[in-house]
Amino acid sequence: MxxxxxxxxxxxxxxxxxLSLPFDxxxxxxxxxxxxxxxxxxxxxxxxxxQAFCHQEGTGPERFxxxxxxxxxxxxxxxKLDGEAAESFRQRxxxxxxxxxxxxxxxESGLGPELWRSLSNRAASLGKLVHRGKRAAQYVSDESSWxxxxxxxxxxxxxxxxxxEQVHNRIRRPESLVETLHKRGARxxxx
Numbered sequence: 782m783x784x785x786x787x788x789x790x791x792x793x794x795x796x797x798x799x800l801s802l803p804f805d806x807x808x809x810x811x812x813x814x815x816x817x818x819x820x821x822x823x824x825x826x827x828x829x830x831x832q833a834f835c836h837q838e839g840t841g842p843e844r845f846x847x848x849x850x851x852x853x854x855x856x857x858x859x860x861k862l863d864g865e866a867a868e869s870f871r872q873r874x875x876x877x878x879x880x881x882x883x884x885x886x887x888x889e890s891g892l893g894p895e896l897w898r899s900l901s902n903r904a905a906s907l908g909k910l911v912h913r914g915k916r917a918a919q920y921v922s923d924e925s926s927w928x929x930x931x932x933x934x935x936x937x938x939x940x941x942x943x944x945x946e947q948v949h950n951r952i953r954r955p956e957s958l959v960e961t962l963h964k965r966g967a968r969x970x971x972x
Contacts, residue, residue: 788955791891794884795958796948798849799842803938805852806833808874810934812859813920814927817866825855827917827930828907834933835912841951842943843961847900850888850962854904857885891955896962 798805812818812826829851837844859867860881871878889897908917913929920926952958 787887787891791887791955792952792958794887795846795849796945796952798853799845799943799948799952800945802833802845802849802852802943803934803941805849805877806830806934806937808877809852809855810927810931811873812855812870813930814924815866815870818859818870819862820921822855822858822862823921824908824917825858825904827920828910829855829904830930830934831910831912831917831920832907834937835910842948843951843958845943846958846962847903847965850892850900851904851907853881853885853888854901856881892959892962896959900962 806829809826809830813823813830815823829848832851833845833848837848856877859870860878892900910917912920912933915923915926920930
């Protein structure tokens with residue numbers, strides 16, 4: 782594949798992810814509440830949820846770039862798991878997991894190894910985020926908090942005002958996408 786084709790495919794996939802983010806976050810809520818999946822994966826899923834629910838700096842759809850990538854990295858961990866519970870979960874969301882391997886390879890090659898490694902490291906450290914006075918591990922351990930995260934997800938979905946037109950107008954070049962992610966990675970996110 783030529784670099785321009787790869788860049789256009791990357792843009793297409795990122796645009797698609799930005800439009801589906803509120804619905805994809807529901808998959809993370811399913812991971813969080815599935816006690817048959819390993820606790821570290823459930824905590825990472827909770828961390829990505831908390832990241833998404835935190836105030837996002839900026840006004841355009843690019844403020845959610847980290848979230849869509851961290852979400853895919855977390856799903857990539859589920860894709861690698863062995864066992865009946867993981868297989869059953871992947872089958873429930875076959876539309877996402879069916880193309881995930883190719884999507885992750887595209888993201889890694891399009892963003893570059895340094896940025897991809899940085900995002901991977903960040904995904905593993907999201908447990909430090911605090912939302913409503915609780916960290917990711919506390920949400921996983923406290924079943925009574927799951928309803929609150931579900932309600933926060935509904936609020937996020939309702940308030941998510943990213944349109945296809947905005948995404949197409951703001952996410953135009955692969956280089957600007959990488960540049961935006963590098964800039965955001967250089968600034969620490971609030972806890």
